[in-house]
Amino acid sequence: MAKGKTFIISGPSGVGKSTVLRELFKDRDDLYFSVSATTREPREGEQDGVSYHFINVERFQEMIEADAFLEYAEYVGNFYGTPKKYVDRAMNEGKDVILDIEVQGALQVCTKRPETIRIFIAPPSWDELERRLKSRGTDSDEKIQKRLVRAKAELQTADVYDYFVINDSVDRAVREINAIMLAEHCKPAERMKILKE
Helix, strand or coil, X not given: CCCCCEEEEECCCCCCHHHHHHHHXXXXXXXXXXXXXXXXCCCCCCXXXXXXXXXXXXXXXXXXXXXXXXXXXXXXXXXXXXXXXXXXXXXXXXXXXXXXXXXHHHXXXXXXXXXXXXXXXXXXXHHHHHHHHHHHCCCCHHHHHHHHHHHHHHHHCHHHCCEEEECCCHHHHHHHHHHHHHHHHCCHHHHHHHHHC
């Protein structure tokens, strides 16, 4: 059985990553969505091992010291990280792993595992991104402007990614991501291994 690959999906807030990923996973049982560990308290309706792996700060620090994370960061007083063991288990089962992480986390992962494939999802335009953020109805105008400033900064780093997908249509974005994943598995280095088995 061929080993799975790791794919990072990044993009600014409001670009539609969650919607695209939901559609991507709909008809595929050969994918594994990486669930992050966090030290924050579970919110209502969240399940351990599904929403996050909820652990305490001491355990998180032990995992940092044991190099058990592909990446981790502190955000608003809580730690978040991607545990290696679940990613490795899924890959060894032949599943491709999807990491939905931001640009800094992607850099950490690729430093440890340069073979990781990075896909950046971008909006079709700034006006559309602003419209999507406003239509959520969850943020103030000030917060939306901060998200747009951050989005522009994130976009400046997109050229270090392996692929660039514009989410002007969820169906097209999903088709492109599926095509990228298939192409990555068709590379000579991947296929030649099969002949040697």
